[in-house]
Amino acid sequence: MTANVMVVVERQFDFPRQEVFRAWTDPQQLKRWRGSPGWHVEDETVGGDLKLGGRHTHVKIRDNDPTTRVVTDGVYSEYFEPDVFVSRERITGDPGIDPNVPLELRVEFTKYGREGKGTLVRIIQGPYDPDVAGWHGEGWEKELTRLQNFLAGTGEYANGGRA
Structure with a gap:
């Protein structure tokens, strides 16, 4: 199938x-919320050189099966803080x-709301094969819920911590 x-x-x-x-983008924060429920980011695998051409990495591990690992290794092809970053990533x-x-x-951060104090996050990622695209979109929705909980200081998030 064509991606x-x-x-x-x-x-x-x-x-x-x-x-x-x-x-x-801050590795210390990212590792606390990334991953869908049932997954966490392995602390020692998170790294980031926050600039154009900088490399970033992390490994997500399934909580109930630590042998299941998803590795992300990316390079920023755009990096404009706090507006947008684009990364070309290999995921294994x-x-x-x-x-x-x-x-x-591509992750965009746009002001919204009264006085522009809120943020609209738009994630664009691919190309995916059509038969797995929906599943990955659902995964992003779950991760954004974890990000909301992390930012709000409420709820469970990765690595067994509490916000």
């Missing part, structure tokens, strides 16, 4: 752009993604 589907997911957050952008360990074909991840 030709882009996944687009949006979510509004009642937090300033700079704060939301940092949660995505995910059966729905060919590790030999890089995906593009």
Whole structure:
């Protein structure tokens, strides 16, 4: 099958752009919320060189089976804090993604709401094979819920912590 589907997911957050952008790019914050429920980011695998051409990495591990690992290794092809970053990523360990074909991840952070104090996050990622695109969109929705809980300081999030 031909990978030709882009996944687009949006979510509004009642937090300033700079704060939301940092949660995505600061390795110490990212490792606390990334991953769908039942997954966590392995602390020692998170790294990021926050600039154009900089590399970023992390490994997600299934909580009930630590041998199941999904590795993300990306390079920023755009990096404009706090507006947008674009990364070309190789993802290994995910059966729905060919590790030999890089995906593009674009995350936009747009002011919204009264006085522009909120942030609209738009994720665009792909290309995916049509039969797995929906599943990956659902995964992003779950991760954005974890981001909301992390930013709000409520609820469970990765690595067994509490916000």
